[in-house]
Amino acid sequence: MAISLKVNGARHSVPTEPDTPLLYVLRNDLALNGAKFGCGLAQCGACTVLIDGRTTRSCTTEIGSIGDAEITTIEGLGTIEKPHPLQQAFIDEQAAQCGYCINGMIMAAKDLLDRNPRPTEHEVREGLATNLCRCGTHGRIIRAVLRAAQMIGKT
Amino acid sequence: MTMTATLTRRQFSKSAGALVIAFSLAPRFASGQVASLPGSLANNRMLEAWLRINVDGSATIFAGKVELGQGILTALQQIAAEELDLPLARVAMISGDTARTPDEGWTAGSQSIEYGGTAIRLACAEARALLLDQAAKRLNSAADTLGVADGVVSGPDGRRVGYGELAGAVDLQREVTAKVAPKPPARHTIVGHSIPRHDIPAKVTGGAAYVQDIRMPGMAHGRVVRPPRYGAKLESVNESAARGLAGVISVVRDGSFLGVVAEREEQAIKARTALVASAKWSGGTEMPDPDRLFDYLMALPTQTSVVSEKQAMVPDGAKTLEATYTRPFQAHASIGPSCAVAEFKDSKLTVWTHSQGVFPLKRDLVKALRMDASAVRCIHVEGSGCYGHNGADDVALDAALLARAAGRPVRLQWMRDDEFAWEPYGSAMLARAKASLDASGRIINWNYEVWSNTHLTRPSAPGTDNNLLASWYLADPSTPGPAVNIPQPAGGSDRNAVPLYDFPNQRIVNHLITAMPMRVSALRTLGAYANVFALESFMDELAAAAGQDPVAFRLAHMKDPRARAVIEAVAKKAGWKDGGKGDGARGRGIAFAKYKNLSVYVAVVAEIEVDRGTGTIRVPRVFAVTDAGQIINPDGLTNQIEGGIIQSASWTLHEAVRFDRNGITSRDWSSYPILTMPEVPKVEVELIDQPNEKSLGAGEGSQGPAVAAIANAFAHATGTRLRDLPFNRKRVRTALG
Numbered sequence: 065m066a067i068s069l070k071v072n073g074a075r076h077s078v079p080t081e082p083d084t085p086l087l088y089v090l091r092n093d094l095a096l097n098g099a100k101f102g103c104g105l106a107q108c109g110a111c112t113v114l115i116d117g118r119t120t121r122s123c124t125t126e127i128g129s130i131g132d133a134e135i136t137t138i139e140g141l142g143t144i145e146k147p148h149p150l151q152q153a154f155i156d157e158q159a160a161q162c163g164y165c166i167n168g169m170i171m172a173a174k175d176l177l178d179r180n181p182r183p184t185e186h187e188v189r190e191g192l193a194t195n196l197c198r199c200g201t202h203g204r205i206i207r208a209v210l211r212a213a214q215m216i217g218k219t
Numbered sequence: 220m221t222m223t224a225t226l227t228r229r230q231f232s233k234s235a236g237a238l239v240i241a242f243s244l245a246p247r248f249a250s251g252q253v254a255s256l257p258g259s260l261a262n263n264r265m266l267e268a269w270l271r272i273n274v275d276g277s278a279t280i281f282a283g284k285v286e287l288g289q290g291i292l293t294a295l296q297q298i299a300a301e302e303l304d305l306p307l308a309r310v311a312m313i314s315g316d317t318a319r320t321p322d323e324g325w326t327a328g329s330q331s332i333e334y335g336g337t338a339i340r341l342a343c344a345e346a347r348a349l350l351l352d353q354a355a356k357r358l359n360s361a362a363d364t365l366g367v368a369d370g371v372v373s374g375p376d377g378r379r380v381g382y383g384e385l386a387g388a389v390d391l392q393r394e395v396t397a398k399v400a401p402k403p404p405a406r407h408t409i410v411g412h413s414i415p416r417h418d419i420p421a422k423v424t425g426g427a428a429y430v431q432d433i434r435m436p437g438m439a440h441g442r443v444v445r446p447p448r449y450g451a452k453l454e455s456v457n458e459s460a461a462r463g464l465a466g467v468i469s470v471v472r473d474g475s476f477l478g479v480v481a482e483r484e485e486q487a488i489k490a491r492t493a494l495v496a497s498a499k500w501s502g503g504t505e506m507p508d509p510d511r512l513f514d515y516l517m518a519l520p521t522q523t524s525v526v527s528e529k530q531a532m533v534p535d536g537a538k539t540l541e542a543t544y545t546r547p548f549q550a551h552a553s554i555g556p557s558c559a560v561a562e563f564k565d566s567k568l569t570v571w572t573h574s575q576g577v578f579p580l581k582r583d584l585v586k587a588l589r590m591d592a593s594a595v596r597c598i599h600v601e602g603s604g605c606y607g608h609n610g611a612d613d614v615a616l617d618a619a620l621l622a623r624a625a626g627r628p629v630r631l632q633w634m635r636d637d638e639f640a641w642e643p644y645g646s647a648m649l650a651r652a653k654a655s656l657d658a659s660g661r662i663i664n665w666n667y668e669v670w671s672n673t674h675l676t677r678p679s680a681p682g683t684d685n686n687l688l689a690s691w692y693l694a695d696p697s698t699p700g701p702a703v704n705i706p707q708p709a710g711g712s713d714r715n716a717v718p719l720y721d722f723p724n725q726r727i728v729n730h731l732i733t734a735m736p737m738r739v740s741a742l743r744t745l746g747a748y749a750n751v752f753a754l755e756s757f758m759d760e761l762a763a764a765a766g767q768d769p770v771a772f773r774l775a776h777m778k779d780p781r782a783r784a785v786i787e788a789v790a791k792k793a794g795w796k797d798g799g800k801g802d803g804a805r806g807r808g809i810a811f812a813k814y815k816n817l818s819v820y821v822a823v824v825a826e827i828e829v830d831r832g833t834g835t836i837r838v839p840r841v842f843a844v845t846d847a848g849q850i851i852n853p854d855g856l857t858n859q860i861e862g863g864i865i866q867s868a869s870w871t872l873h874e875a876v877r878f879d880r881n882g883i884t885s886r887d888w889s890s891y892p893i894l895t896m897p898e899v900p901k902v903e904v905e906l907i908d909q910p911n912e913k914s915l916g917a918g919e920g921s922q923g924p925a926v927a928a929i930a931n932a933f934a935h936a937t938g939t940r941l942r943d944l945p946f947n948r949k950r951v952r953t954a955l956g
Contacts, residue, residue, distance in 0.1 A: 080483060081465075088484045092440075097432040098425030100603075102554050103635040104488075107888040110554055139425040147424060154423045158415060158854055161862055162288025162604030163422030164555045170423060192896045196888065198554045199288055199604045200865030202899040204858070 067127050071096070072140030082128025086120075087111045089127055090137060098138035098167045102196075109168035109195030113137050119175045138167050141174065149219070150174060153212035154205075161199030168195045173209045182213055256397050258337030259283060263321035267391040269342035270299070272350065276370045276383030277309040278343075283323025284335035285315035286418060287575065288604040289918050290855040291331045293416045297851055298336050301409040302343035302401055304367040305382070315577045315599025325576035325677060327607070327741060328709065329818055329916025332851060336914060345399040346391060353385040404849060404910035411910065413854035418601070430573050430600040431632060433560045439468055440484040441621040441631035442491040444477040444498060445641055446692070448882035449738065451503030453477060453692075460497060461490045470494070471624040474694035478617060480625040491634070506878050507736050513545055513649050517670060521730040522704075526713050531723035533663045536655025538764050543651050544753035546944045547875035548644040548737050550891055555603025556638040557610030561618035562628035567594045572615040573602025579679035580612050580687075587616055587690040587697060588623070606866070608677050608740040609642045613688035620689060636886040641688060644876050645742025646672035648712065650753035654722075660765030662776060665725040667754070671712035672732050673702040674745035688738075702733040705745070709815045715747040715923060718754055719813050720776040737876070737883075743863075744919040747814060748870065751923025752930060752944065755810035759931040760940065768797040769809050769931065779813070781846050784907060785822040786811050789844040792905055793824035801936035804829050808931025810924040819920035820846040823864065825900070825928035829936055831955055834948035838868050838900040838929060843921055845904065848912035856917050861902045863921035869894035871926045874945050 066077045069086075071094060078084075078093045085104075090096045090113070099122050102110030106121035113122045114136040142148030147155065150170050160166050169192060176183060176191035183191065188209045197205065255261060263269070263283070271279045280299045286292045292312045300310045313319055315326075323335055348362075351372060355362040358374035366373045370382040404411070421428045446453070453475035461470050461479060466486030471478045477494060481487035507515035560571040568590065574580040577597035585592045597615070605611055614633055622629040633641075648671040655664040676699060678686045683700030690697040705711035713729040762772035770790045777783050789795075790809065801807075806829075811822040822844050828837040845860050873892050877885040885891040926944070934940045939954050 080485070084483075084485045092434075092484055095434060096425060097427055097429075100429075100431065100555055101632055102556075102603075103888060105635060105887055108554055137425065138423075142424065144420050144424045144426055147420070151423045155415065155419055158413075158419060158858065160288070160416075160419050160422050161290075161858060162554075162601070163419065163428065164288075164553075164603035166423055167425070189897045189899075195896065196554060196893060197896075198552060198606070198866070198893065200862030200869075200899075201858070202865055202896055203861055203902055206896075 069127060069130060069135060070132060071135045072137060078127070080127070083126045086113070086122040086125045086127050086130065086135070090122060096137050096139050100164055100167055109172060110165055112168035112171040112195070114171060114175060117175065117178060119172050138170055141170070149215040150209070150212040153208040153215060157204045157208040157211060159201060159204035159208040161201050165195060165197045169197070169205050173212065176209070177213055177216060181217060185210065256395060257341065258334040259321060259323045260338045260341060260395050260397060263323070263338065264394045266342055266345060266393055266395050268321045269339060270346055270391070272346065272382050272386035272389065274383050274386060276381045277311065278303055278305055279311045279313060280339060281320040282312060282314040282335055282339065283321040284326045284331040285575065285599040286601050287326060288601070289859060290416050290852065291326070292418070293414055294332060294851045294855055295336060295339055297409045297414055298340050299343045301407055302340055303347050303370070305370045307409065307414065309370060317577050317581050317597045322578040325579060327575055329814065329918045329920070331916065332914045333916055336851065340401050341397045341399070342395055344401040345395055348399045349389045350382055350385050353388045354380050357385070410851050411908070412852070414852055416855070428601060429555070430560060430571050430602050431555060431558045433571055433600065433630060435560065435562065435628045437627055438560070439480050439482055439625055439627040439629050440487040441478055441480045441618060441629040442487040442634065443617050443631070443637065444491055444494045445637055446475060446500050446503060448503040448506070451475070451500040454499040454501050456494055456499070457497035461493045464490045464493060468627065469625045471621055473620065474696060475692040476620065476689050478621045480621050480627065480629055504736070506880050506882060508880065509878055512547070512647060515736070516647060516732055517649065519732045519734040521670065521732050523728060523730050525726065526707050526710065526729050527717040527725060527727040529723065529725045533723055534657065536663055537658045539653065539655045540760055540764055541651070541653045542757055542760060542942060543649065544749070544756060544942045546648045546749040546752065548647045549742060549870055549874045550639060550644055550876055550885065551606045551609040551642055551742055552891060552893060553603045553605055553609050553638065556633040556635055557614040558602055558630070558632040559615040559618040560628065560630045561615070561622035563622055567596070568619055569596045569598065570615045570619055571598050571600045572611060573600060573605065574611045574615060575605060575608065576677065579677060580615055583612070583678035583685050583687045583690070584616055584619060586685050587687055588619060606743040607645070610638050612678050613641065616687040616689045639886050639891055640883040641738070643676055643738045643740035646674060646712070646739040648746060648749040650749060652753055652757040654757065654761055656761060656765050660767055662722050662761060663724060665718060665722045667716060668728040668730060669712055669716050669746065669750060670730040670732055671746055672735050672739045673704060674711040674739070674741050675703055675705055676700055676740040702731055702735065704729065704731045708817055710746065712746040713750070714745045714815055715750040715754070715812055717816060719779060719782060719816055721778050722776070743866070744922045747812065747919065747923045748867065748926060751810065751812045752926045755812070755924065755927030756930045756940070756942065759808065759934060770795055771797065773811060781820050782811060782813060785820045785844045785846050788905060788907065789822040789824050789842055792844060792903065793842040795824060800938065804831065804936060806932045806936025808928045808933070808935055810927030810931060812920070812923040814920040814923070819915040819917040821860065821920040821924050823921060823924035823928040825925065825932045827929060827932040827936060829933065829951065834951035834955070836872055836929070836933060836946055836951060837898065841900045841902045841925065841928070843902065843904045844907065845917065845920065846907040846909060847917045848909050848915040850906060850908045851914060853906055856906060857904045859917045860904045860921045863919065864902050864925040865894065865899055867922035867925035868900060868929065871929050871944060872946055
């Protein structure tokens with residue numbers, strides 16, 4: 065069967081079962097690399113996307129449950145030529161080592177900044193508390209989110 | 220991700236048409252001996268193996284070392300651009316391809332700058348000299364009167380000629396002499412600068428950056444089904460039920476190796492779940508009692524060697540201390556499970572892999588698949604950070620087995636429990652230290668013994684039949700390699716077991732435990748994390764027994780001026796004050812190591828806070844000072860030191876692989892917790908640049924000092940010493956009574 069999804073503002077029809085986790089549809093049907101498979105258990109955050117603006121673990125979200133809600137992936141924030149302030153801030157702070165967790169960090173930060181445009185460092189840490197990083201890039205990630213908040217505040 | 224055409228290096232040189240192919244080999248010595256060359260040139264002696272000058276005047280560098288998220292390709296590109304006098308944008312990097320790049324073994328041991336960087340620097344310096352010789356002929360000027368900027372050579376009369384025009388006349392098919400002096404550091408304009416990493420923009424925008432992102436025409440998705448415990452045999456499984464599931468292309472069974480290939484990824488996962496449910500396994504290895512792990516390990520057979528001994532006549536000590544320290548099995552725990560893509564085409568296999576060593580991987584793949592070496596190619600594509608030997612190599616064989624059976628290109632990513640339960644762990648270790656102080660508080664005797672499994676079971680490790688996981692479970696199985704220890708001075712289990720301090724008497728003994736209850740291999744730092752923990756904790760215990768300040772006590776026993784410099788600098792940076800005790804909840808500790816006693820110098824001060832009620836240790840701030848010789852990229856170096864400290868804090872506070880008598884029970888992030896964002900320390904790193912000293916690898920330099928600094932801070936805060944890792948809440952509550 066085919067299921068209709070609205071991703072980054074465009075409507076897509078995907079030929080698969082409603083219990084398919086969104087992550088595999090994004091990666092394999094829509095060729096969106098941003099969301100990553102990390103655990104398949106909603107524990108690590110590498111697969112994070114926004115659904116109607118709120119962080120959602122795409123690895124455990126069945127596509128049949130999404131309906132007309134708006135799905136935003138990191139590709140929907142900005143591009144390599146025209147990055148979103150969060151993406152630019154992560155580049156400016158060189159806030160990655162392997163970078164595998166960074167999709168989730170940026171998407172969780174997007175949700176955080178949308179609700180709290182000028183977070184404290186403590187609030188950034190708490191906002192990203194369920195996103196795991198293994199390389200130890202946390203300090204740079206925190207600085208990047210605080211920098212992005214400033215960039216967004218100035219525009 | 221776009222697949223590049225299959226071309227060998229030689230074919231590529233010809234097709235590019237930029238270089239004259241001649242069959243002139245540099246002369247060898249009459250005896251058949253060849254002159255030794257520095258770094259990775261030693262085993263890859265041809266200039267053309269390392270670089271090509273293109274007709275457009277740009278350069279392509281071929282590196283055997285690969286990007287693991289440590290920023291190495293940016294650093295190597297800086298070195299190449301610097302020596303070639305080319306802008307960075309005109310230096311392309313190709314790395315880790317058995318058909319195209321030099322074989323530099325594994326990207327491991329913090330050796331990529333030292334070995335790969337040295338080779339690229341010397342090769343590029345020599346290529347530049349050859350280009351200048353040609354330019355001198357074209358411009359009718361002496362080579363030493365020419366100037367070079369951005370790949371354009373200018374003569375004294377103002378005439379110019381570009382590298383692209385010269386490339387056709389320069390023959391790089393010759394041995395490197397390594398006699399062309401590289402640029403003096405004072406003239407560096409690219410090396411020594413924080414050039415932004417070129418991989419990061421794609422990584423933050425959803426660009427194709429990882430092996431996980433490869434999509435190929437006709438590609439199917441694979442999953443594997445592992446036994447419930449090491450060594451178990453597959454008795455039966457309902458293959459036909461799995462074959463009947465939607466999208467399943469093939470169920471692959473070879474002995475006790477079991478996998479499935481399906482059209483869609485979620486279909487492969489569903490079929491895997493069905494196979495797990497119906498598979499019946501027998502036998503397998505019984506695991507040790509987790510509550511008596513070290514009793515068990517210490518009773519196993521060992522190979523014992525004295526790795527360092529110094530004997531001087533000294534009077535008996537006034538005070539003697541003894542202590543035992545332990546570290547559990549710990550996991551690489553990559554955020555992304557291992558992944559590979561394999562394709563058979565015209566009887567040839569190509570594997571896209573995030574292995575740390577595509578050449579050693581290829582050798583074990585060839586053996587496991589009973590293929591001809593010329594029919595297998597491995598190409599590195601970055602994966603999730605690995606921190607040593609994780610599942611990267613194993614999944615490559617899994618993918619190849621599935622692709623061969625299915626007759627389709629297969630992308631296979633392990634599930635989370637595959638990675639946790641089957642990756643080779645960092646070995647559990649136990650260290651016993653005993654030392655005596657004289658009446659003045661100087662250490663006069665130092666005895667140290669360490670027990671550990673091996674830290675090296677990588678593909679193609681010495682004496683290996685086959686070290687790829689699936690090869691042991693096939694109907695015609697291979698056997699894993701023997702326990703080996705990497706010899707001193709680098710050492711494996713005994714890495715950093717020999718103190719850099721100056722003691723008149725010392726005896727350091729390594730006990731390699733040859734039986735392995737758990738699968739083990741290289742985890743970042745190998746034995747150094749546990750040895751520096753023990754050694755630097757014990758230094759603090761001795762300082763306390765001598766009634767001396769830990770910083771002053773270390774300096775009193777340390778002659779190496781660069782070691783003294785980082786210790787003094789970190790004490791200053793952290794506002795270290797002599798003496799005093801913590802207040803029961805807060806404290807600070809210092810520790811130092813020169814990684815492998817050969818590499819980077821790192822001194823660390825950690826500040827901690829203990830919640831005595833819950834047993835929680837917080838590490839709010841860490842300071843580090845690093846001397847890595849000549850710095851190629853200061854921000855890249857800082858990133859490595861920061862990351863090492865934070866990863867070490869995670870190992871130290873949280874991490875131990877859980878198991879019971881039936882198998883591994885750490886199978887997800889709740890059963891293998893790691894440090895989270897709210898817990899992560901603020902890290903301040905200071906670098907000491909030594910432009911005229913050789914560059915020292917830094918990726919593994921800070922983990923040892925970080926664990927010991929935290930341990931020492933805990934003792935400073937509470938007056939109680941923690942000697943068993945990890946310092947989790949239960950351990951802390953028990954220690955504090």
